[in-house]
Amino acid sequence: MIQEVLQYNQIILLIALLLVTSVVVTKFSSRLGVPSLVLFILVGMLVGSDGLNIIYFNDPELAQIIGVISLVIILFEGGLQTKWVGMKKVLAPSITLATLGVVLTTSIVAMFVKYILGASWLEAFLVGSIVGSTDAAAVFAVLKGKNIRNKLEDTLEVESGTNDPMAVFLTITFIQLLTEDSSSIIGLIGLFFWQMGVGAIVGLLLGYIASYSLNRINLDSSGLYPLFAIAFALLSYSISSLAQASGLLAVYLTAVVIGNAELAYRYSILRFNEGFGWMAQILMFVILGLFVFPSEVFTSDIMVRGILISLILMFVARPAAVYLVLAFFRFTNKEKLLLSWAGLRGAVPIVLSIFPMLAEVENNQMIFNVVFFIVLTSALIQGASITWLAEKLSLVSDKLSNPIHSLELISVGKANVEIIEFDVSENNRITGEKLEDLQFPDKALINAIIRNGDIITPYGQTKILAGDTLYVTVSKHVKKQVQQVLSDVKEGVEKEE
Template identity: 65%
Template structure:
């Protein structure tokens, strides 16, 4: 009994050390110019059996389960922070890339794999479908703090958030064709429309129910609201998956609905999920690093095969998919070139490459090693040069402006009152006006102003200046009126 307790304590200590090391790694990744996701994988490989031999892990079922759970958390966080007004203009292009773009990429990689690796057509199509989609975890993590032109960034985020279901559908379909002779093309076509249609419908319904529930329930602690919101993400995935539909599409759709609704405790919900998504990424990539055996992976045949597939994917398949599917879009050649280069591969292909293992597909271990090398190459080469490419192509956006936040104070949590944090920009009409000249709605009061890192106690004669941060106490019923007053800009004059 004592030995079991000691082993449990040692395991908990090890997990704590891994988390600390992984979080510190994110600090150094920026200085090194290497995406933190690669370093997370490196941490897993370091403590694995071929490294320091601290942890031995080869359970494909657990790796897949952890990967799916992490993807749900990451997609939910990405959807919460995606503004509908920004992705709406690029949605047709994003959906085209999420469906037809994945098909084109799959087909080109399949042809290359057939002749370069000497595998069958179905195996080539399976490999192509596994690496066919860009990865939400990689794209959200790499682009989060990058100053890239707005519509390009929105396009990449919308595509990566919506193309995972297509890649998963193709992967499972080709596994079925390989392992079951009776699987027909007609049934697969019906399965596609069922999975996407039901996934979208369930996401919309659960998202609407989730946003209404969050706003109407009166919980004793504000810390419960983020957990309550996250519960709808897992509900969306599990309910939809049990209906043999796309759970990942349902999660992202539900997150879009919830994130673009008027939410109580929005700031707490978003901040919690942001931190939890980081933890999910860390755990997922460390686990995937543990699942890899470097001594087996870094053999010449895997290195050469992985390099060949990576070259085709990065320099042929992805660019052709972008240029063919966005032929009549609003994007110019420089923007298409950047979209081609920013098609990062990450955790999703690695998680999908575990599916053939669980299905007993012959040569699945070889396929996993090739996919892992492809992901490593994509993240290292493409992920570390995103900023450089955007600068060279002249696609850097305007300086990021902080969005308005709602600071939920525990002491007023049950009074339907919120503290709004608002950053004044050069476009705001209220610049140069005194507080007594600003017509605020009833039940709204500016309590404090932060200017040049100093706090100012406002009065009627206080003049609003650019870059001021306003803290405004407002009742929830007057919040929308306040937003309209604050967001009037000089363009509307």
């Protein structure tokens, strides 16, 4: 009994140390110019059986379960941050990239994999399917905090949030063709439309139900609202999956609907899911790092083949797919170049590469090792250079207006009141104006101004300056009017498309 308790305590200590190490690693990732996901994987590899031999992990089923649940949480957090205003402008090109673009990328990669790996055509297309999609977890992690033009950032986020279903569908299709003689191509095509259609319907429906419920229900604690929201993400995924539809697409659409609704305790929901999303990323990439045996991956044979396929993916397949798909949309050559380079591979390909293991496809270990090496090189080369390339192409711009945050008033209890926190920039129309001249509605009041670290007591003659942080108490039914006044930019400042 005592020995079991000590063993549990050691496991808890190990988990704590892994979390602390992984969080500290994120602090240095930007300084090193390396995406944090790569460092999380390296942490897992370090403590794994081929490293310090602290943890032995070789359970593909458990790795797949952890990977899928983590992807649900990451997709949900990313969807909550996706703005419908920007999303609808890029919906057509993004969806085209997420479907036709993935098919083109898969096909081009497969033609080279056939000869590089000496595989059959079905095995080549299986590898192409696994690495054919832009990874949401990698894109959300790399773009967070970067100021790439809204149009491009929105395109990448919507594409990566919606292309996982196509990659999953293609992967499962080629596994079935490899393992089952009776698979029907027509039946598989019908299944694809079923997965996309039902997944979209379930996601949108549960998103509206969740938004309505979050606003109507009165819970005893504000901390329960974020849990209530994440429950709908898991519900959306499970219902869609049980209906043989795309759970990942459903989760993303549920999150987009919730994130664009006027919610009670919105700030608490967003902040909770941001932290939960980071925890899911850490857990997933560390587990995937543990699952890898470096002595099998970093062999000359795997590395040479992996580098060849990576280069083809980065410089041939992805650019060809982007330029062909976006030929009928309004993107400049510079924008197409950046979108080509930003096709990051991350957790989804690694999770998908476990599927052939579970299905006992021939050469499954070789497929996993090659895919893992491709993901590692993609994250290291592309992930570390996206911001640099965007700057060189002049596709990074200053923010026209800072985001508006809402802080719930815990002390007011059930009052229909919030505090808005807003950072003033040079481009805001209110910059330089006196408080008494602001076109605020009656039930809104600026309570405090933070300027250069000092608190300024506001009065009618107080001028608003760039760099100020405003705290505005506002009744919820006039919140949109106040947000509009705060976010308006000066005349002559061009907004991004």
